[in-house]
Amino acid sequence: MKFTKMHGIGNDYVYVNCFEETIENPEEVSIKISDRHFGIGSDGLVMIMPSDKADFRMRMFNADGSEGNMCGNATRCIGKYVYDNHLTDKTEITLETRSGIKYLTLYPENGKVQTVLVDMGKAILNPASIPMKAEGEEFISKPVEVNGKNVNITAVSMGNPHAVTFVDDVESLDLEKIGPDYENHTLFPERVNTEFAKIIDDHTVMMRVWERGSGETWACGTGACACAVACVKNGFFPYDKEITVKLRGGDLYITYKNDGTVLMRGPAETVFTGSIEI
DSSP states (O other): OEEEEEEETTEEEEEEETTTOOOSOHHHHHHHHHOTTTSSOOSEEEEEEOOSSSSEEEEEEETTSOEESOOHHHHHHHHHHHHHTTSOOOSEEEEEETTEEEEEEEEEETTEEEEEEEEEEEOBOOGGGTTOSOOSSOOOSEEEEETTEEEEEEEEESSSEEEEEEOSOSTTOOHHHHHHHHHTOTTOTTOOEEEEEEEEETTEEEEEEEETTTEEESOOHHHHHHHHHHHHHTTSSOTTSEEEEEETTEEEEEEEOTTSEEEEEEEOEEEEEEEOOO
C-alpha cells in the first residue's frame, strides 16, 4: 500500500489515495500503521476517496481503529494532498465527511499548498445532538464530577463531541492520567474529546487536547474550533474575531461568526511518502 505521511501542526496521519489503493479492513490497518514502534507512526489513518456529493470524500480512523466523524487537521491535509498531487487544479473544493460537506479554500505558493481555510459549518451546542446525557438548549460552563473532582465543562460538537474546561495551568497537567476519565465519562455515550484551555490575552488561548481513541495529540482542528466557541460562549472573546489557538504542535486561527459558523485557518505539511505491506 502506497501512503503519504502528513501533519497539521503535529496532528499526524497516514493518508492513502483510495482512487488508486483499496483498503479492505481500515480498522485493522489503522491500528497497525499508527503504532510508533512497529508501524509507520501516526494518530490514525485517513482515506481520500471518490464522492458522489462533493469533490472528494474523507474517511478517518483513530489509532485504536475506531472511525471518527471529522478531523479538522485532516481536512487541511487532504486539501494540500489533492492539489499537490494534481487530483484537482481548483483552489476551492468540497469535501464529504461523516459530519457533512466541508468547504476548503486552498492557498498555494509555487505550486504547493501551504495554508488551507476550512468552513467547518456551524457549531452544535444542543446537548442531545452532541450527543450527551443532559437537558437544556446548551451546556455552557456547567459543573461535572470527574474522578471525584468538580470541574466546569462547556460542551460543543464540531461533527464530533468536545468538552472544554478552562484551567490555570495547561502545561503541568498529567493528561495520561486524567484524560481517560474525561474521554469515558458517562455524560458522553460516544466518548468525548477534551480540551484543557487557558486564556492568554484578548485574542489568544493555549490548549492541550485528549482525543478519544488516540490519547493526547499535538493538535486537533475540531478541538481548536470547539475551544474557540467555548471561549466566546463564556465571554472571553467576541464573535467574528479571529482567535489564535496555541497547541503543542503550533497555532491555528479560528473565527466563530455571529451566525454560528466556524472558520479554521492553518498550515498543512507533507512529511514523506512510502509503501508498506498490509
